[in-house]
Amino acid sequence: MKTAKHLIWTIFALVVVFSTMLSACASPTAAPTEASEPEDAAEQPVIEDKELNVLCTPQEEWCAGMKAEFEKEFGISVSYVRMSSGEALARIQAEKDNPSFDIWWGGPADSFIAAKEAGVLEAYDSPNMANLIDPAKAKDPDNYWAGVYMGSLGFATNTNWLAANPGVEAPTSWDDLLKPEFTGQILVAHPSTSGTSYTALATILQIKGEEAGWEFIKQYAGQVAQYTKSGAAPAKFVGLGEGAVAIVFSHDTVNEIENNQAPLKLTFPAEGTGYEIGGMAILKGAKNMSAAKAWFDWALTPETQSLGPKYKAYQAPTVKGAVASRPELMEAKLIEYDFQWAGSHKAEFVDKFSNEIAAADKLKE
Incomplete structure (x- = not known):
């Protein structure tokens, strides 16, 4: 078993600002360094859809917060259902011929790998994939899913x-x-x-x-x-x-x-x-494809990934320029977790x- 020591500096690299280090659960860490700026995204495509159906796996507060933030920024009506990742995967597979949801946001990457193998995801090469700190780990090589947080x-x-x-x-x-x-x-x-x-x-x-x-x-x-x-x-x-x-x-x-x-x-x-890399993927057969792509792009921005603590979520981000509220949580001794094998x-x-x-x-x- 090898450890994933390289992930520690990866997490610190994605911190832009740390005004104060919270002390609950872990001892303070050294001052973080400034992350490199995310690359400029390509011009955003026209969003034709007026609604979006999200299958959301993180906690309720974060799901509701993301809904509100996306609606405010894009003027698109968002409906979501919160499910644990195992339930979400089963639901997606059961509905593969007529999906209720357009995008699945959150949950360990193992489930997204299993979903890809089941043929229920839509590949999407978002221009904001360029923002990922470690694309080799934080996205599918064929662009079927991308990572939006770590824990x-x-x-x-x-x-x-x-x-x-x-x-x-x-x-x-x-x-x-x-x-x-x-x-x-x-x-x-x-x-x-x-x-x-x-x-x-x-x-x-x-x-x-x-x-x-x-x-x-x-x-x-x-x-x-x-x-x-x-x-x-x-x-x-x-x-x-x-x-x-x-x-x-x-x-x-x-x-x-x-x-x-x-x-x-x-x-x-x-x-x-x-550890987990929390994933995100567009569902094959999504009825609101342009809105789903807009969510996907938006979720890979530093501004969006810095929203977590506002909604009681303390996962580490995956993109350059985002604020990691609790990077000490990734200072544990991490194994070289094999996501592909697990999925x-x-x-x-x-x-x-x-x-x-x-x-x-x-x-x-």
């Missing part, structure tokens, strides 16, 4: 629970999840509905290898108190005292601490953790997990 996996532990259990420390490795003190105390989403959870599953398999990884996953599943539908939900419920440890993206932990004053401590596995095996691995380890029933909303 690292971590553990969120309830500090009240830690105080009530002297001598117990928050987990700092994947193996810590098997400790007896965490039996029945772990919350995580189900990989059939959540891209967050699938990223965790694929991370473990990449770190430990498939044979040892599946054996570990079977053991750690015995520690889980509850599976949720949404990837961010475990941080919320652990913050409310319904468990001790959540396996979530680190920005979701920050959201709970910053906006809900949740008693949570963020830690990362020392041996390495996975190609998604259906196989989710079926194996659901059939052999934990069925996708009675998921906590």
Whole structure:
């Protein structure tokens, strides 16, 4: 297993301004450097459509915020439905002959790779692809999807629970999840509905290898108190005292601490953790193609990618010139996460997990 140390300087390269470093969840980092300016985009095409239907995977506040910002800038009426990435992928595949949505925004790239292989995406070579800091990682080589944010996996532990259990420390490795003190105390989403959870599953398999990884996953599943539908939900419920440890993206932990004053401590596995590149793609057969392309172009601008914190989203951006509100979240030891491998095996691995380890029933909303 190799680590992705080059991603650290990549994240710092995309910071333009950092007035103050927020301190919750991580220690302050060195002052960021100024990113190179994004290249000038080509002249924007005429937008003929008056409406746009968006399938949105990030949290509700961010989806609603993006809708409002796009409507304000373009005068196009936006309708959206919020779904976890697993649900979104299933919906898109079910509707491939008559899609309800024009564009899918957000969710781990693994799902977009699976969608490309299923033939449900429309290729689009946006002029704003030139803004991407690392196009080799942050977009599909055939232009079927592009990355719009990044986020690292971590553990969120309830500090009240830690105080009530002297001598117990928050987990700092994947193996810590098997400790007896965490039996029945772990919350995580189900990989059939959540891209967050699938990223965790694929991370473990990449770190430990498939044979040892599946054996570990079977053991750690015995520690889980509850599976949720949404990837961010475990941080919320652990913050409310319904468990001790959540396996979530680190920005979701920050959201709970910053906006809900949740008693949570963020830690990362020392041996390495996975990360997501949140994707975006136009759907094949989109009924509002010009509006979908306008959204795609708009989402790859530094101004749009700097909007996240306004809507309680703390993911790192993917384009030059955008402001990273919490770059320290990408300072965890990151593995060389293989997105193509994870995306190609998604259906196989989710079926194996659901059939052999934990069925996708009675998921906590």
